[in-house]
Amino acid sequence: MQHDLPSVTVSRLVSYLRVLADMEAEGVAYVTSERLGGASQVSAHQVRKDLLLTRVTSGTRGRGYTVAILRRELSSTLGLTRSWRVAIVGMGRLGQALADYPDFSGFNFSLICGFDRDASKVGKTLGTLPVFDTRELADRAREQALDIAFLTVPVASAQAATDLIVAAGIRGILNFVPTVLTVPEAVRVEPVDFLAGLKRLAFYLQPHAAVAAAS
Amino acid sequence: MQHDLPSVTVSRLVSYLRVLADMEAEGVAYVTSERLGGASQVSAHQVRKDLLLTRVTSGTRGRGYTVAILRRELSSTLGLTRSWRVAIVGMGRLGQALADYPDFSGFNFSLICGFDRDASKVGKTLGTLPVFDTRELADRAREQALDIAFLTVPVASAQAATDLIVAAGIRGILNFVPTVLTVPEAVRVEPVDFLAGLKRLAFYLQPHAAVAAAS
Numbered sequence: 534m535q536h537d538l539p540s541v542t543v544s545r546l547v548s549y550l551r552v553l554a555d556m557e558a559e560g561v562a563y564v565t566s567e568r569l570g571g572a573s574q575v576s577a578h579q580v581r582k583d584l585l586l587t588r589v590t591s592g593t594r595g596r597g598y599t600v601a602i603l604r605r606e607l608s609s610t611l612g613l614t615r616s617w618r619v620a621i622v623g624m625g626r627l628g629q630a631l632a633d634y635p636d637f638s639g640f641n642f643s644l645i646c647g648f649d650r651d652a653s654k655v656g657k658t659l660g661t662l663p664v665f666d667t668r669e670l671a672d673r674a675r676e677q678a679l680d681i682a683f684l685t686v687p688v689a690s691a692q693a694a695t696d697l698i699v700a701a702g703i704r705g706i707l708n709f710v711p712t713v714l715t716v717p718e719a720v721r722v723e724p725v726d727f728l729a730g731l732k733r734l735a736f737y738l739q740p741h742a743a744v745a746a747a748s
Numbered sequence: 749m750q751h752d753l754p755s756v757t758v759s760r761l762v763s764y765l766r767v768l769a770d771m772e773a774e775g776v777a778y779v780t781s782e783r784l785g786g787a788s789q790v791s792a793h794q795v796r797k798d799l800l801l802t803r804v805t806s807g808t809r810g811r812g813y814t815v816a817i818l819r820r821e822l823s824s825t826l827g828l829t830r831s832w833r834v835a836i837v838g839m840g841r842l843g844q845a846l847a848d849y850p851d852f853s854g855f856n857f858s859l860i861c862g863f864d865r866d867a868s869k870v871g872k873t874l875g876t877l878p879v880f881d882t883r884e885l886a887d888r889a890r891e892q893a894l895d896i897a898f899l900t901v902p903v904a905s906a907q908a909a910t911d912l913i914v915a916a917g918i919r920g921i922l923n924f925v926p927t928v929l930t931v932p933e934a935v936r937v938e939p940v941d942f943l944a945g946l947k948r949l950a951f952y953l954q955p956h957a958a959v960a961a962a963s
Contacts, residue, residue, distance in 0.1 A: 540948070547947045555928055572928070574755075611947050612954040626845035626875075633841055634942065642946060660841075681949060705949040707942070713770060713787070721952040723945035727849065727922070730938035731857060732762045733755070734896060734920040735827040737936040 538586060545583050546607055548573045553604040565597035616641040620679045620703070622694050623686035624649040624664050627709060631683055632660030645677050650690075667697060674701035681705040688712050757798050761822055763788040764795070768819040780812035831856040835894045835918075837909050838901035839864040839879050842924060846898055847875030860892050865905075882912060889916035896920040903927050 538546070552572040556564060566580040573580070589598070589606045608614050619637070621628045624647040637644060647664040649655060655666045665673050673679070682698045684691065684706055691710040698706060699720055706722045708714055714722050753761070767787040771779060781795040788795070802825045804818060823829050834852070836843045839862040852859055862879040864870060870881045880888050888894070897913045899906065899921055906925040913921060914935055921937045923929055929937050 538951070543948050543951050544944070546951075547944045550947065551926075551941070551944070552928070610951075612950040613947060617950055617953070626841060626848055630841035630845045631942070637943070637946070640943060640947065642950075680953060681946070705953045707945050707949060711766075713767070721949055723949045725940065725942055725945050726766070727846070727940055728852070728855060729759070729762045729766070730922050730940050731852070731896070732765065732826050732828060732855065733758050734922060734936055734938045735832055735857075736753070736758050736761075736825075738832070738895060738920045739827040 542583050542586060543611070545573065545575060545579070546587065546611060549580070549583070550604065550607045550611065553600055553607065556600050557604055561600050563596045563598065564600050564603070568597070613640055616643055617680045618643055618645050618678055619681045619683060620645055620674070620677070621647040621662065621683045621685060622667065622670070622698060623684065624654050624659050624662075625685060628683070628685040629660045631685065632662045642681070645679060646673065648673075667694065670697045671701040674703055679703050681707065683707045683709065684714075685709045753801060757801060758826070760788065760790060760794070760798050761802065761826060764798070765819060765822045765826065768815055768822065771815050772819055776815050778811045778813065779815050779818070783812070828855055831858055832895045833858050833860050833893055834896045834898060835860055835889070835892070836862040836877065836898045836900060837882065837885070837913060838899065839869050839874050840900065843898070843900040844875045846900065847877045857896070860894060861888065863888075882909065885912045886916040889918055894918055896922065898922045898924065899929075900924045
């Protein structure tokens, strides 16, 4: 297994895995690099290069990769065969929506608890999650062996909440707040930026862009 | 202005724009390609190549680009200087959280209305948005000149809702549902995949990955 994959490769592996999950659900048994690439919007050559990097072994000349095995191999490479313990920091509407999001557990992400500064939420259960005071982050992170935090606080509190998450020893942050966070090198932040996708959409919806794309 | 930019370039321009907005807010006047690249996690060479493609003209030998001008030029290239009219299809918790999300209007994205199949929501105002019946999509899209739909319905209804959006003549979909949508070529879908970021996090949090990254 390789651990020094470039982040663009990791992103593509995640896309392949998503396509493979859909294929497996539809009962597809084999997939060629052409088809996997087509569904992931990359070239067949890129797919083969990426899978070579991960030393995936499920390919068969002629009919391609076995969907179920390739999916399992990629899951293992991506660290998705162990379970990850997640807290939601910021139990506003977005935090509560995420607490209800159906798909996390299917990938071994277990939502454990929420944190909020609002005293009216602390001590309650919101969307199945117990809510603790954000100031208790360090104690609860240790007690609950938290791995990952979803950051869903207002922009103005984002860095302060991040500092508490980092001080609590949590090494992964999924950042839903539209701002850049400052963290030490050992901590990984993955942004979920609604606006980035929206801005890409705007580019493609421009009348001239549509003309260029169609030509 | 170029309209046939590769989608990876568009993604990077969106990142630069985000960094520039932060810099402008902090009162930074000039930025070199080195600094812009550093903040966007790409090389200075890549920044210069991308900006060349967009025919940005604000660079000055020595002190770099004027932050305010570069930001304006990129906004224009990305189609962010006109206003876009957005509907939220699926007014559950996530739809309502998005209705409250503070940042859309800052980029000329105007949230106009919501749609839901739930009769108890139709006719109400949720998070400042009037909610219509999803079956009225075609009529309302014309009447309200809707450009973009945020798709926030359950997975099981995603394709059916998408078909209604497409039939209504809306050409851009920001897809929050963790499933692949089938749309005609003239319609652009941008996925917002929470799980993709989460899976990338998992990869980097694996103990061996951390060791490799540190070496």
